[in-house]
Amino acid sequence: MEHEEDDRPERAEPLTDAEREIIQDTWGRVYENCEDVGVSVLIRFFVNFPSAKQYFSQFQDMDDPEEMERSSQLRHHARRVMNAINTVVENLHDPEKVSAVLGLVGKAHALKHKVEPMYFKILSGVMLEVLSEDFPEYFPVEVQEVWNKLMGALYWHVTGAYTEVGWVQVSSSAV
Numbered sequence: 148m149e150h151e152e153d154d155r156p157e158r159a160e161p162l163t164d165a166e167r168e169i170i171q172d173t174w175g176r177v178y179e180n181c182e183d184v185g186v187s188v189l190i191r192f193f194v195n196f197p198s199a200k201q202y203f204s205q206f207q208d209m210d211d212p213e214e215m216e217r218s219s220q221l222r223h224h225a226r227r228v229m230n231a232i233n234t235v236v237e238n239l240h241d242p243e244k245v246s247a248v249l250g251l252v253g254k255a256h257a258l259k260h261k262v263e264p265m266y267f268k269i270l271s272g273v274m275l276e277v278l279s280e281d282f283p284e285y286f287p288v289e290v291q292e293v294w295n296k297l298m299g300a301l302y303w304h305v306t307g308a309y310t311e312v313g314w315v316q317v318s319s320s321a322v
């Protein structure tokens with residue numbers, strides 16, 4: 148079968164009802180600390196993958212995590228990321244809505260921000276790492292696996308939007 152991308156599956160693996168509940172339950176705990184969590188995720192992301200800073204005018208040359216923490220652009224993006232994920236989680240029962248939200252995110256990052264899509268995969272890995280460390284009681288391995296599945300669906304939708312707007316190569320060779 149032909150694919151635009153070597154390893155793009157036909158569709159995102161759907162979550163079962165039980166998995167949706169697990170996601171919604173754990174996310175509820177995380178989202179209570181929305182801004183703090185979002186900021187720590189992004190700081191870890193930019194410290195561990197400094198090339199990801201290139202897209203952000205305000206802190207592309209910053210190395211000090213404490214200084215990054217004071218960046219309004221970073222904080223703003225943290226809020227946007229967390230709010231977009233919140234919308235996805237709140238609408239897991241509505242695949243059209245999930246697809247629309249993530250399609251817009253993908254298109255904006257491809258066309259406006261020109262972000263290499265592989266960073267989405269990296270960011271979701273960092274996010275799961277931080278969530279499991281900060282909320283160990285809510286993220287045992289079984290829960291992490293369900294979150295992995297959701298992150299896989301997120302990446303699938305986002306990269307689908309990249310392909311749709313003609314991004315030349317959605318591949319794993321970027322980093």
Ligand code: HEM
Nearest residue numbers: 199202203220227228231232252255259260262266267270
């Ligand atoms: C789950 C992953 C992500 C979500 C939900 C997300 C969400 C958003 C949203 C909602 C916006 C504003 C929308 C717009 O400009 O039209 C935005 C802006 C932006 N995003 Fe993301 N984003 C994600 C990942 C990333 C990644 C991985 C990068 C780059 C490494 C990135 C770079 C940017 C930049 C540069 C902007 C513009 C910032 C500004 O204008 O100050 N995003 N993001």
